[in-house]
Amino acid sequence: MVDRLCLEGEPARGALAHVCALPDEDATVPFDDPVVQGVRQDAMAWWIPLLGSSLVCLTTLAVDESRCAGAITVVTDDRHLGDDPFLRLFGGTVVKTDLFSHVAPPPGPVLERYRGAPWPGGSF
Amino acid sequence: MPELAPGSAFPDLDLPDHTERPRLLSEVAGGDPVVLSFSRGWWCPKEQRYMGRLVELQAELEVAYARLVVVSVDPPEVQAAFRAGLGARFLFLSDHERHWLDRLGLLEEADTVHHPYLPVVFCLFPDLTIHSRYDGNWFLGRPTTSELVADLRAISHGIRDDWAPA
Numbered sequence: 001m002v003d004r005l006c007l008e009g010e011p012a013r014g015a016l017a018h019v020c021a022l023p024d025e026d027a028t029v030p031f032d033d034p035v036v037q038g039v040r041q042d043a044m045a046w047w048i049p050l051l052g053s054s055l056v057c058l059t060t061l062a063v064d065e066s067r068c069a070g071a072i073t074v075v076t077d078d079r080h081l082g083d084d085p086f087l088r089l090f091g092g093t094v095v096k097t098d099l100f101s102h103v104a105p106p107p108g109p110v111l112e113r114y115r116g117a118p119w120p121g122g123s124f
Numbered sequence: 125m126p127e128l129a130p131g132s133a134f135p136d137l138d139l140p141d142h143t144e145r146p147r148l149l150s151e152v153a154g155g156d157p158v159v160l161s162f163s164r165g166w167w168c169p170k171e172q173r174y175m176g177r178l179v180e181l182q183a184e185l186e187v188a189y190a191r192l193v194v195v196s197v198d199p200p201e202v203q204a205a206f207r208a209g210l211g212a213r214f215l216f217l218s219d220h221e222r223h224w225l226d227r228l229g230l231l232e233e234a235d236t237v238h239h240p241y242l243p244v245v246f247c248l249f250p251d252l253t254i255h256s257r258y259d260g261n262w263f264l265g266r267p268t269t270s271e272l273v274a275d276l277r278a279i280s281h282g283i284r285d286d287w288a289p290a
Contacts, residue, residue, distance in 0.1 A: 052143055108182075108213045108214045110186060
């Protein structure tokens with residue numbers, strides 16, 4: 001599962017998706033793992049500001065309510081993808097895509113997920 | 125000019141954030157309570173100290189489903205640098221064009237150099253109704269982290285149906 005908002009709007013044509021995930025079904029970590037928490041803190045602190053207007057959207061990948069299979073950051077410019085903090089979870093692959101739409105990044109500071117939805121999606 | 129007092133509706137600010145992305149306050153709230161802190165700007169020692177207090181609070185708010193937003197007249201790129209230096213992970217909104225300053229009646233008239241906001245902190249319900257207001261022209265008027273947590277607890281208690289599950 002991805003944050004549904006990333007797929008609901010007008011698609012950003014010719015964007016680049018940095019997919020930090022592995023095809024292996026067992027390649028998951030708990031969302032509550034401190035590493036996953038830390039990576040999301042880094043996303044809020046400097047990753048999203050670093051990407052600036054290049055950012056189309058980002059989403060974690062949720063296998064179920066508790067397990068994280070990585071993340072996808074969608075951009076229009078690949079300059080900073082080597083700095084992606086989600087690389088600390090899984091290796092990254094860059095894929096050209098017309099699938100994702102522009103979504104305002106999370107305002108913070110909330111990192112906890114809403115009812116098991118993939119961060120940053122969901123709400124009460 | 126709106127009455128910015130408890131029980132009144134706070135205007136739905138439309139301002140760029142520290143990355144220059146346009147934001148709407150109601151969308152930023154996203155169904156959560158909001159601490160909305162108006163700040164003079166990066167240059168003011170009192171603001172630097174108070175932002176440090178808000179940074180202390182952010183780790184709790186990360187897991188508490190509550191938002192924290194700072195508004196100042198600093199340009200977005202200055203806010204981004206200030207935010208990074210603080211280690212903040214919450215949102216800054218820039219009113220560098222003074223779009224809302226007069227409309228909110230929050231101009232600090234004593235500062236004729238920067239024409240900044242008065243330091244005022246609001247705790248808002250998700251629909252932007254004002255729960256509490258703290259006038260921080262004198263530093264001791266600003267809410268402590270304990271006071272903010274108490275306000276956010278009161279708001280959350282009122283809006284979360286599962287506050288005390290049976």
